[in-house]
Amino acid sequence: MNMQDLPASLTHAFARQRAAHNAGPAPEWAPRADRLHRLLRLLRGAEAALIQAIDADFGGRPAIETELAEIWPSLEAVKGALRHGRGWMKPRRAGVAKWFLPARAEVLPQPLGVVGIIVPWNYPLYLTIGPLVAALVAGNRAMVKLSELTPAFSALMQQLFARTFHDDEVCIVTGGPEVAAQFSSLPFDHLLFTGSTPVGRKVMATAAANLTPVTLELGGKSPAVITPGYPLAHAVQRILAAKLMNAGQTCIAPDYVLLPRALLQPFVDAARAEARRGHPAGLADANFCSIINQRHHQRLVADLAQAAARGTVIEPLFEGATRDDARHRMAPALLIDPPADCSVMQDEIFGPLLPLVPYDELDDAIAFVNARPHPLALYWFDRDGRRTEDALRRLPAGGVTVNDTLLHIAQDSLPFGGVGASGMGHYHGAWGFDTFSKLMPVFHQSRTNGMALFLPPYSAAMRRLLGLMKRY
Numbered sequence: 001m002n003m004q005d006l007p008a009s010l011t012h013a014f015a016r017q018r019a020a021h022n023a024g025p026a027p028e029w030a031p032r033a034d035r036l037h038r039l040l041r042l043l044r045g046a047e048a049a050l051i052q053a054i055d056a057d058f059g060g061r062p063a064i065e066t067e068l069a070e071i072w073p074s075l076e077a078v079k080g081a082l083r084h085g086r087g088w089m090k091p092r093r094a095g096v097a098k099w100f101l102p103a104r105a106e107v108l109p110q111p112l113g114v115v116g117i118i119v120p121w122n123y124p125l126y127l128t129i130g131p132l133v134a135a136l137v138a139g140n141r142a143m144v145k146l147s148e149l150t151p152a153f154s155a156l157m158q159q160l161f162a163r164t165f166h167d168d169e170v171c172i173v174t175g176g177p178e179v180a181a182q183f184s185s186l187p188f189d190h191l192l193f194t195g196s197t198p199v200g201r202k203v204m205a206t207a208a209a210n211l212t213p214v215t216l217e218l219g220g221k222s223p224a225v226i227t228p229g230y231p232l233a234h235a236v237q238r239i240l241a242a243k244l245m246n247a248g249q250t251c252i253a254p255d256y257v258l259l260p261r262a263l264l265q266p267f268v269d270a271a272r273a274e275a276r277r278g279h280p281a282g283l284a285d286a287n288f289c290s291i292i293n294q295r296h297h298q299r300l301v302a303d304l305a306q307a308a309a310r311g312t313v314i315e316p317l318f319e320g321a322t323r324d325d326a327r328h329r330m331a332p333a334l335l336i337d338p339p340a341d342c343s344v345m346q347d348e349i350f351g352p353l354l355p356l357v358p359y360d361e362l363d364d365a366i367a368f369v370n371a372r373p374h375p376l377a378l379y380w381f382d383r384d385g386r387r388t389e390d391a392l393r394r395l396p397a398g399g400v401t402v403n404d405t406l407l408h409i410a411q412d413s414l415p416f417g418g419v420g421a422s423g424m425g426h427y428h429g430a431w432g433f434d435t436f437s438k439l440m441p442v443f444h445q446s447r448t449n450g451m452a453l454f455l456p457p458y459s460a461a462m463r464r465l466l467g468l469m470k471r472y
Contacts, residue, residue, distance in 0.1 A: 017141040020168035053152040060290035074129035081137040088433045109437040111139030113189035121149035134432025145183045148176040215425030219348040224254040224379035235381045236270040242405035247289040248352040252377035258365040261358035275317035282318035297328035300351040312338040373421035
C-alpha cells in the first residue's frame, strides 16, 4: 500500500508531523521536557476520567487495578524521563583503537523523526504512555493508534491530547483493523506494536515495504516453574496474584505452571483458598475484572469446554457461579494437565484459566519450556541460587522475575521486550530512549595523524607497519 492509497486524514497527519520534524530535527532538552510536563499534567488531571472510561470499556474493571497497573507506572515513566532525559541526550564517549590515537570518537543520540505506536486493549493507558514517553524524550513526533475495543478510552484520549498537544507533536488515531493496517503502512521512522503474535507478523510485513524498523511486543505462553522444595504457599500466592489481575488479560501473565507431580493437589487446595481469600464475593466481587467483550469471553468458554471434553479435570477457584455470560465474566479455574494439543496449551490464554503441568524431574520441565517458542516472561521459583543461575542460562525468555511475578516490567532500569515469537526490540527508561534514537557514531580525526602513510602508492614502510598491525 502506497501513500496515495491511504485515507487523507492519515496522510495529512503524517505529513504535518514530518514537516514539523524537518523544521526542528534535533530539539534541545527544554521542548522535550515541556512535552513531558504537559503529559504529566494530562495524566494527573484526568485520572478519574481515565479510570471511568476503562471501566466502561471492560464492563467492570476494578479502579484499584487501573490505578496500580496503569496510572502509577505511567506517571513513573514520565517522571523517570524528566529526571534522566537530559543525561540520556548527552554525547557518549567511545574508545578509539590505538592505531588511530590521538583521534577521538563519540556517539550522538539523534531523534529518529516520526514514530508510530499501535496500542492494544488490555492495558490501554500504560501501553500508550510507556512507548510515547520514550518517543518524546528522544525528541520525536508520535502518532498513536488506539484499539477499537476500548472506544470510551479512545474517545477520551483524543479529547485530552487535542487539548494538550499540537497534532504535529502527538496525534491520536482511532478506528478498526482496517485503519490499523493503513496506519502500519505509513513510512514511519520507527513503529512499535503491542499485541498478538499473528497480528505482529502482519504489522512487520506491512512495515517492511517502507523499510520501517519495528519493535514488536507480542505475547506467548509464559511459564511459571516451581522447583522442588520451594515454599508452595508463596509460589501460589504470587502466581495467583498475577493471573487474577485484569482477569488474566495480561501479556506477561503466567500462562501455565510447571510443578512437581506430588504438588498438584496441594497447589489446587492452596490456590482455591488464596482466590477465595482475595475475592470473597466470587464472580460478583467488585475487585475482579470482566473479560473485555463477549467475543473474548466466548473464546475462553470454548477453550474450557474443549479441554473438559478431552478429559481435563477442571478445578474452579471461586465459590458459587463460574460464569456470567451476560456480563462476560469468568471465574478463575485450574486445568489439570490438559493435552498438549488443546487450545489452552497452544495459544496464549489471555484469561483466568491456568493449566497445571506436572513434572517428575526438573530437567523435564526445562525441556518442556524449550520445546516451545520462547516466552515473553518466565517466572522461576527457587531457593537454590546456583540452580537458578543454571536455569536462566538454559531458558531464553523476554524477561524474568525470580521468586515473584510481573515485577520485571515495573523496573525502568531493565529493558522490556520479547525474544523470537514473543517479540523483538525493547523499551522502558534509557532503553526506550535508545530504541527511538539514532545512535550516530562520530569519529574526530586529530590534526596529527598517520593516515598519509596508507595512501597509494603503497610504500615499503607502510607494508611493514601493516604487518605490525596484523600481529598486535
